Amino acid sequence: MADIIDGRAIAAQLDEVTKAQVDALLADGHPAPGLDVILVGNDPASEVYVRHKIRACERVGIVSRKHQLPADTSQDDLLALIATLNAKPEVHGILCQVPLPEQIDPALVLGAIAPNKDVDGFHPVNVGRLSTGTGGIVPCTPLGVMKLIASVVDDLTGKDVVVIGKSNIVGKPVANLLLDAEATVTVTHIYTHGLADICRQADIIVAAAGAPRLVRGHWVKDGAVLIDVGITRIEGEDGKTKLVGDIAFDEVQHAAAVTPVPGGVGPMTIACLLSNTVKAARVAYGIDKNVGNDFPGGPTRPMFTGSGSIPN
Numbered sequence: 350m351a352d353i354i355d356g357r358a359i360a361a362q363l364d365e366v367t368k369a370q371v372d373a374l375l376a377d378g379h380p381a382p383g384l385d386v387i388l389v390g391n392d393p394a395s396e397v398y399v400r401h402k403i404r405a406c407e408r409v410g411i412v413s414r415k416h417q418l419p420a421d422t423s424q425d426d427l428l429a430l431i432a433t434l435n436a437k438p439e440v441h442g443i444l445c446q447v448p449l450p451e452q453i454d455p456a457l458v459l460g461a462i463a464p465n466k467d468v469d470g471f472h473p474v475n476v477g478r479l480s481t482g483t484g485g486i487v488p489c490t491p492l493g494v495m496k497l498i499a500s501v502v503d504d505l506t507g508k509d510v511v512v513i514g515k516s517n518i519v520g521k522p523v524a525n526l527l528l529d530a531e532a533t534v535t536v537t538h539i540y541t542h543g544l545a546d547i548c549r550q551a552d553i554i555v556a557a558a559g560a561p562r563l564v565r566g567h568w569v570k571d572g573a574v575l576i577d578v579g580i581t582r583i584e585g586e587d588g589k590t591k592l593v594g595d596i597a598f599d600e601v602q603h604a605a606a607v608t609p610v611p612g613g614v615g616p617m618t619i620a621c622l623l624s625n626t627v628k629a630a631r632v633a634y635g636i637d638k639n640v641g642n643d644f645p646g647g648p649t650r651p652m653f654t655g656s657g658s659i660p661n
């Protein structure tokens with residue numbers, strides 16, 4: 350029987366660490382870290398995620414400010430808000446919930462957030478630093494995936510890892526983090542020929558294709574570790590909406606360990622957001638030079654501060 354990797358429990362442990370860091374900042378006379386969350390429009394899932402983020406901030410003592418903008422907000426107005434937040438010293442983290450309405454170019458908006466406040470790790474500077482192994486803020490879901498893997502695998506050196514999905518938010522950054530940890534990484538996607546055969550070779554599969562039950566039991570070798578990033582809402586036989594992942598959970602009892610959906614990667618995304626916000630605050634207060642990372646192979650070089658040239 351495969352072990353179930355309890356993302357909620359691991360996220361709760363990370364939140365305890367984050368809360369202790371916030372308490373230590375307050376005890377040293379620093380203001381609480383501040384996170385500004387921008388939500389444009391009324392996408393129901395985004396509203397849920399933003400609500401969870403705000404509540405999670407309260408739990409660990411981060412000051413959060415929500416900026417809810419109408420769905421027809423212009424790109425210029427959104428950019429103006431970001432410029433204002435970039436300039437405020439009490440704002441340590443800024444995130445713009447995606448997806449954004451179609452009149453807004455996400456690349457332009459995410460690239461307008463100051464790299465040192467980009468706690469989502471989506472800014473091209475942070476993406477570049479991750480892909481060159483030179484530090485920067487690591488995106489929350491990939492960071493959470495690495496921590497979940499670290500909970501069951503001590504050393505990734507030479508492990509065969511198959512990543513399914515090539516998104517900028519998950520697939521590509523996860524692949525870079527795994528490479529930094531000395532894994533042998535194969536990045537695939539739903540159009541990859543022979544995907545089942547490729548997956549059958551893997552010690553670890555990270556499924557992030559957004560394709561419900563894509564990874565079937567016979568795709569998985571005995572003793573593999575399975576990380577399911579997919580979250581799709583479907584209507585169950587009872588007519589109720591339920592969440593399903595990219596892995597056919599009921600067919601993988603022969604795996605060593607598997608993350609559930611819900612309760613696996615999702616909670617880690619929010620816990621890593623809080624952790625990134627405190628790391629950004631500690632850099633802003635001059636306590637740390639870099640955001641560091643506490644998983645095998647995590648980059649530890651100085652964080653780009655957004656002013657002047659990129660450090661070597």
Ligand SMILES: Nc1nc2c(c(=O)[nH]1)N[C@@H](CN(C=O)c1ccc(C(=O)N[C@@H](CCC(=O)O)C(=O)O)cc1)CN2
Nearest residue numbers: 398444445446447448469489611612613614615616618
């Ligand atoms: N600016 C960002 N936008 C988006 C991100 C992101 O990291 N930054 N990721 C996703 C959505 N997301 C966070 O924003 C997110 C998704 C899922 C969960 C989560 O806890 N899921 C639960 C199930 C909850 C439910 O849907 O009912 C679980 O898996 O247990 C948290 C955060 C896209 N946008």
